Structure formats: C-alpha cells, structure tokens
Amino acid sequence: MISDIFLDIFYLAFSVYGSLVFMYYVWMVISAYIQLKKYRKSTDHVYFDKALSSPYTPGISIVAPAYNEELNIVTNVKSLLSLYYNTYEVVIVNDGSKDSTLQKLIDEFNLEKVDYFYQEKIKCNKVRGIYRSKNNLYYRLIVLDKENGGKADALNAGINLSKFELCASIDVDCVLDNKVLLKLVKPILDEGECVIAVGGTVKIANNSVIKNGKLLEYKIPSSFIAQMQVLEYMRAFIIGRLSWSSINGLILVSGALGLFNKNVLIRAGGYYTETVGEDIELVVRMRKYMQSIGKYSKVVYIPEPLCWTEAPEDINVLIRQRNRWTRGAIDTLIKHKDLLFNIKYKSLGLFAMPYWYLIEWFSPIIQAFGLISVIFITVFHTMDMHLLLLITLISLSFYWTLSLIALILEEYLNKERISPKFVLRMVLLVFIEPFIYHPITIYAAISGNIDYLRGNKSWGNMKRKGLK
Amino acid sequence: MNSSEEYSFNNYLIIFTTVLLIIFLRLIIVRFLKHRRIKFDQKSKDVFIHFLRIIINNLDGLEYNKNWLEKDQKAIEFLKKNYVLNAKYRSSIATELLNLHRQLKGNAANRLSDIYYKLGLDQTGINYLTQENTTFQAKVIRDFTQMNVSAALPQIKKLLKSYDATVRMETAIALLRFEGVSALHEIEEISGLNDWQKIKITETAKRMGLENLPNLKLALYSKNDFIVELSLILIDYFDLDFDEKALVNIISNLNYRQLKFCMPLIVKSKSILLIDELFKVFYLIQDEYTQTEILKNIKFLNEIKLISYLLNIYYSDKFDDAVRLEAIRSAYKISLHVGVEFTISEIALSDEKMNMMYKHAIDPLL
Numbered sequence: 105m106i107s108d109i110f111l112d113i114f115y116l117a118f119s120v121y122g123s124l125v126f127m128y129y130v131w132m133v134i135s136a137y138i139q140l141k142k143y144r145k146s147t148d149h150v151y152f153d154k155a156l157s158s159p160y161t162p163g164i165s166i167v168a169p170a171y172n173e174e175l176n177i178v179t180n181v182k183s184l185l186s187l188y189y190n191t192y193e194v195v196i197v198n199d200g201s202k203d204s205t206l207q208k209l210i211d212e213f214n215l216e217k218v219d220y221f222y223q224e225k226i227k228c229n230k231v232r233g234i235y236r237s238k239n240n241l242y243y244r245l246i247v248l249d250k251e252n253g254g255k256a257d258a259l260n261a262g263i264n265l266s267k268f269e270l271c272a273s274i275d276v277d278c279v280l281d282n283k284v285l286l287k288l289v290k291p292i293l294d295e296g297e298c299v300i301a302v303g304g305t306v307k308i309a310n311n312s313v314i315k316n317g318k319l320l321e322y323k324i325p326s327s328f329i330a331q332m333q334v335l336e337y338m339r340a341f342i343i344g345r346l347s348w349s350s351i352n353g354l355i356l357v358s359g360a361l362g363l364f365n366k367n368v369l370i371r372a373g374g375y376y377t378e379t380v381g382e383d384i385e386l387v388v389r390m391r392k393y394m395q396s397i398g399k400y401s402k403v404v405y406i407p408e409p410l411c412w413t414e415a416p417e418d419i420n421v422l423i424r425q426r427n428r429w430t431r432g433a434i435d436t437l438i439k440h441k442d443l444l445f446n447i448k449y450k451s452l453g454l455f456a457m458p459y460w461y462l463i464e465w466f467s468p469i470i471q472a473f474g475l476i477s478v479i480f481i482t483v484f485h486t487m488d489m490h491l492l493l494l495i496t497l498i499s500l501s502f503y504w505t506l507s508l509i510a511l512i513l514e515e516y517l518n519k520e521r522i523s524p525k526f527v528l529r530m531v532l533l534v535f536i537e538p539f540i541y542h543p544i545t546i547y548a549a550i551s552g553n554i555d556y557l558r559g560n561k562s563w564g565n566m567k568r569k570g571l572k
Numbered sequence: 573m574n575s576s577e578e579y580s581f582n583n584y585l586i587i588f589t590t591v592l593l594i595i596f597l598r599l600i601i602v603r604f605l606k607h608r609r610i611k612f613d614q615k616s617k618d619v620f621i622h623f624l625r626i627i628i629n630n631l632d633g634l635e636y637n638k639n640w641l642e643k644d645q646k647a648i649e650f651l652k653k654n655y656v657l658n659a660k661y662r663s664s665i666a667t668e669l670l671n672l673h674r675q676l677k678g679n680a681a682n683r684l685s686d687i688y689y690k691l692g693l694d695q696t697g698i699n700y701l702t703q704e705n706t707t708f709q710a711k712v713i714r715d716f717t718q719m720n721v722s723a724a725l726p727q728i729k730k731l732l733k734s735y736d737a738t739v740r741m742e743t744a745i746a747l748l749r750f751e752g753v754s755a756l757h758e759i760e761e762i763s764g765l766n767d768w769q770k771i772k773i774t775e776t777a778k779r780m781g782l783e784n785l786p787n788l789k790l791a792l793y794s795k796n797d798f799i800v801e802l803s804l805i806l807i808d809y810f811d812l813d814f815d816e817k818a819l820v821n822i823i824s825n826l827n828y829r830q831l832k833f834c835m836p837l838i839v840k841s842k843s844i845l846l847i848d849e850l851f852k853v854f855y856l857i858q859d860e861y862t863q864t865e866i867l868k869n870i871k872f873l874n875e876i877k878l879i880s881y882l883l884n885i886y887y888s889d890k891f892d893d894a895v896r897l898e899a900i901r902s903a904y905k906i907s908l909h910v911g912v913e914f915t916i917s918e919i920a921l922s923d924e925k926m927n928m929m930y931k932h933a934i935d936p937l938l
Contacts, residue, residue, distance in 0.1 A: 148707070148711070154775045155768070155771050157775075158771040160771050161771065216937060219932055219938075220932055220938060221893070221897050221928045221929045221931070221932035222928075237937075267894070269861050290768060292767075293767040293768040294767070296766065501591060505591060505595055508595045509595065512595075512598060516602070
C-alpha cells in the first residue's frame, strides 16, 4: 500500500518535472537557433578595424588578478598588451602571491613603485604598492600588489585602480582572441548604455598550439575528461547562454571573460568577496541595482569563441571545480531569492530564475534521487522493467538530441573552423557522455550541495598543467 | 506485459529511433551541404582565377584605357553564361571579385571594376534593391558603394528611410561616397543610428579625402546631433577652419559627447573665448568621465591662467576625486611647460588625500 503511494508520487513527480525540463529545453533550442541566425546576420560584413580609431569607441580597463602565476605571467601579460584595441589599459593585480609572480613582472617590464593616488571605491584588502613601467613600450601596464584576499577581492582592487568607463575582468591564464575587446564592445556600441555586461564564449584549449599567448591551432584535447568538457561547454554556451540572452534572462557572465559598465559595477557594490561564485552573483546584483533605480538593463552574450581556457584533466580537480560552481550558484540563488517569480524583473524573474532553481540547482539532486528510487522500487516492488527501460531510453534520447543539436549549431556558427574529425569525435562522445561523464558531474554537484550546507567556502586546489 | 502495452512500448521505441535518426540525418545533411558549399566556393574561385589569368595574359601593357576588355569578350561571355547567370556560383564569384578589389588600388582596382560591370553584376544587384529582404539590400548597397555603381543612386536613396537601421546606415555611406559631404543634408534626415553605425559612416567620410569636403561650418548648426558630431570629427581630422560661435553654441548645449568631440578643436585653436565658455559649463557637467576627458585635453593648451582654474577644481570637494586628480595633473603639466614654479597651498599639503593626489600628479611615471 505504502509502496503504491510512493510509486504514484514517484511517477507524478517524474512526469511533472520531466515535462517542465522538456519544455524549457525545447524553448532553449528554438530560441538559441533564432538568436544565432540574428547574430550571424548582425556580424555579416562587420569590419571591427573601423572602430579602432573612432572617438565613439570607449576606453577599456582590463583587470586580471594573478595568484601564484610565476610560470606564465610574463607571456600572458605580453599577450594582453598586444590586443587589437586603441584605448585600453592592463591592470594586473598580484593577489599576495607566494611565488615570484610580482618579481617576474618587475624584472621583465622594468617596473617601479609609484605614488599612485588610489581611490578605494570598493572595499578590499590592503594595497602594498602600485607599479608602472619605466619603459614607454609598456605604457598600458599597471601592476597592483596587495594582500591576499581571493579573486573577487583582487578584482575589486583592480577596478578601483582602473581609469576607463568599461572594465573587462579576465583570468590571466586564459588565451584571448586578438580582437576580443572590439568584439566585446560592439554590443555596447550597438545598444548603448543599457548594456551593463557582455560575455563571450569560452572554449577549451588543452592540447591546442599556443605561442606567446596566442592560439595558433585549435586541437581536440587528448584527455578524455577534457574532451567531455568540450562537449559540455558547447552545450552550455551555444544552447544555454544564447537562449537566455535572447530574452535578456542571462545572469551569468563567465569569470574567465566579461566586460562590464564600471559605474554600474561600482554602484552595485563590486564583486562580493564572501562567495565562491562571484561572477554570477555580480551580474544578478548589477541587474537588481539597475532595477532599483528604474533603468532598463541588458546582459549580452556573444556566441563567438573569444577566450580559451584550460580544462581540468584530473577527475579530482574537475569534481572540486564543479563542487565550487554549485556552491557559488546556490549562494547566489539563496541570496537573491527575491528575484524568483518576481514580475518586476520580467523574463529574468519569471523564466530565468526558475530555470536556475529547477534545472541548475535541483536537477542533480532529482537525478540522484531518481536513481536511488529506481533501485528502491526494483528491490522492494515488482517494477515493470519495460517501463523502466522506456524512461531510461527517453531520457537518454533527449540528452543525446540536445547534445547533437548543440553540435549542429556549433557547426552552423563556425563552419570554417570545425573539421569533420572534430564532428565525428563529438558525435561519439555524445553517446558516451551520459554513462561516464555525466555521473561525475552529478556527484560533484551533490557534493557541492552537501559542502554548501556544511558552510564550506573554499576554492580548493585547482592545480592544472597550464596552457603551452 | 499485455499485447496493448507491448504495442505502445514498441511505438515509443519507434518514435525514439525516428527522432534520433532525424537528428542524425540533419547533421549529415548539414555536413553534406557544407561540403557542397565549400566545393562550389572553391570551384567558383578557381574559375574566376582562371578567368583573370586569361585576361592578364591578353593585356597589351600596363596602360589603362576604358576599352581594354574588348578583346576578352569571349571569356567574359563564357563566364557570364556558365557561372554568373547561375545563382549558386554568382555570389561566390562576386564575393571573390569584391574581396580582391578591396585589396587593390589604382588601375588594378579600375580593371576589376570594369569586369564587375561587364559581368553584369551591377544589374543583378539592382534587382535585389527592390526586394523586401533587408539583408540583401544592405549587402547590395555595400557592394555598389565599393564598386561605385552610381546608376543605382536613385534606388538607393529610396532606402534612406528604411525600417532597418543597417540599410539606413549603408545608404548614408553610399550617399557620402557618391555625392560627397554635400549629401549631409540628406543624411540629416536619418535618425536612430547607433554608435556602431555612426562609426561606419564617420570612418567612410574620413576616407573621402579633403577635396570632396564642402564647408562644414554650417553643419555645426545642424539640429541632428549626429551631423554635428560628424562635422566635429571631420573638422578635426582634416584640420579645417570652423566657426567659434558655432562651437560656443555646442559647448553651452552641454551635450557630453559633443563636448568631448569639441576638445581637440579647442586645443588646436587655443581660443580664449572657447576656453572661457568651457570653464563656464564645466561646473554644470554631471559626468566624471567627460570632466576628466576635458581636463586631460586642457593640459595641451599651456596657458598660465589655466593653472588657477585647475587649482580651483583641485581644491573643490564638489568634484569626484578622479576629476580633482586630473585637474592637478594638468596644472602641473602646464606649469612645467610654461616654466612657472608650481605650488599648492599648505592646506592641500596637510590634507592626506590632496597630498596623495599631488604626489601622483608630479610622479614622472604617471
């Protein structure tokens, strides 16, 4: 009797949740496709060079925190200094590195401590010194040395120091497209000040050929775990971000690369240092701030690959990373729960926030619960095995379909760059992923939930090989 | 499992397999189309290069005259009949020709332009202008502007009030190219351009060359903000004369963007009238970036009397710290240039914040 009730509840919950997820994803796929077509049309015959010398083009401050980056800091900074943009500065924040990051910068760029009038518009840890180069060649570079306070704190310090009205926060170990700033600034030139943040697609560059901080040749990662992440990123960016940007429902601009309206960022309070998901939290708070002053705001996503990063190849590092992402998202969703179903925020409150709760947060828990329930029902109840198989097949086909559509859209966007070999490899991975990779991410998300309840706010060891 | 359940189960399996099959087929079709498109493009490119080789081999010399293509009539007819009249090749050949034309100058560009006309690509383009598809319209106007197809100007002008902003922008660029800046009064009717579109138009206007520019003095009085901005940019870029009264008018309007664009002209003219007007409105500006931008430019004026103006800003706590810092920096730079010893009050030296600003201002690396 009790087991029958349990079974009924299980079927009902499965149907309701499954239908909601299905509807969300069908809408996401359709809107991502429409948005992609719009993007292709809007970038047809766009010559970014025209914006280089125009007085209409705003200045950009690049803020890049560095913590224990002695191995690659010089190459990465040189790469940042050679971006294709006219008015910009590069603010490197040495966040109390324990290695020789600062010394490497001082030696290579001939830096000298200066009497910089530093305004603490956003509160952050003590600044130990500010450095400028004696070599005019590096006139764009400014280095801030401060006591360790974490990534968010370092970004805040860099923003305090920055002088232009737009600021791009980037991970110093990322490889950027040479025209990244021109591409990021275009939505602001197109749509004006209502655009408070712009994000771009982040791609995985493990195994790719990189020289002097520039990506010379894209290659599929050799590590299986990294390959899986290529597929996962593709799905997340091309379907997820693109669809939410189509209804202005984006709440996440990747921490690896984002361009922000500095005034709004500062007035919203800067990066929140008490969370491990400072990127998502900031965008939500900036949108709330704009709403509070009665101004329309927009967060734009550019589907083009603008930033290449290194994906973890070690399972433990991957789990720690996903654990942290989960904790960051939960932190933000709880802190800003007033947005949920809040009609004031329109599509953001009515569609995007429920999605984040229902799919991004609850989905791994529901999936784990589903698996346990199936085991329970199978053991204690004579379950119709055909039905179980059917549910499994439907779920799998849905998952595969989504991944394949993401691949088709990716090919539609990057016709020239995607090789048949890449497509073939991805198709194979699509079928393997739910059995091997997906359980790992589910496990990481569950452990993230548990760690969140325990109050764990650490970043964990994210040791990687570094892009070479 | 009874028979109806089994039937239903099988149905689901069939649906499941069909969905996957459709997706697979879609992927394969996309791949196939991509492969076909690449093949078409490559073939078009090869054909066009082969055609160019024939034409180059037939050249009598480097001298250019309007009838140079007469003896290549056969090759032109062949290309036209077999490829240009075929829509699937035409677009690739036109793209190839336009790309090449963009990279060349002088006679080489003229010859490509002649080939464009001889192949009838201008005529096929004109047909697209009357279609509703704004993507095609914008592309054709862009191509016509590049290839100087002035015969299409009447049709292009009709699109000046298109609902599509990209078409409006391309029309404005075409008018500028065909009619010179005398087209400004027509462009004046255009509204709702975004900054990206303004950039494209201003950069096109810059490339027109000084000889095509009319007197822009009157344009500074335009009621269309963009025309004023464009004129300010062009006056600065080509180093033209301007009417000081018009600039006084612009400064007093307190349009921050126009103020920013005025600065290079004020610096060049060193006009006391303009500087006085600028400082009159300076206190009314509500945007720290505009204020900072003005102060950054002020230092190039090298006028002793400006030092006291700038020090007043530095001493005033009504301004944002970034603005005060820029004021003291400019004051210091001017003092160095005019050879006047630079001093600040005791109050400023004892105030920690002001003292830090001062130290920043005199640091040679900042």
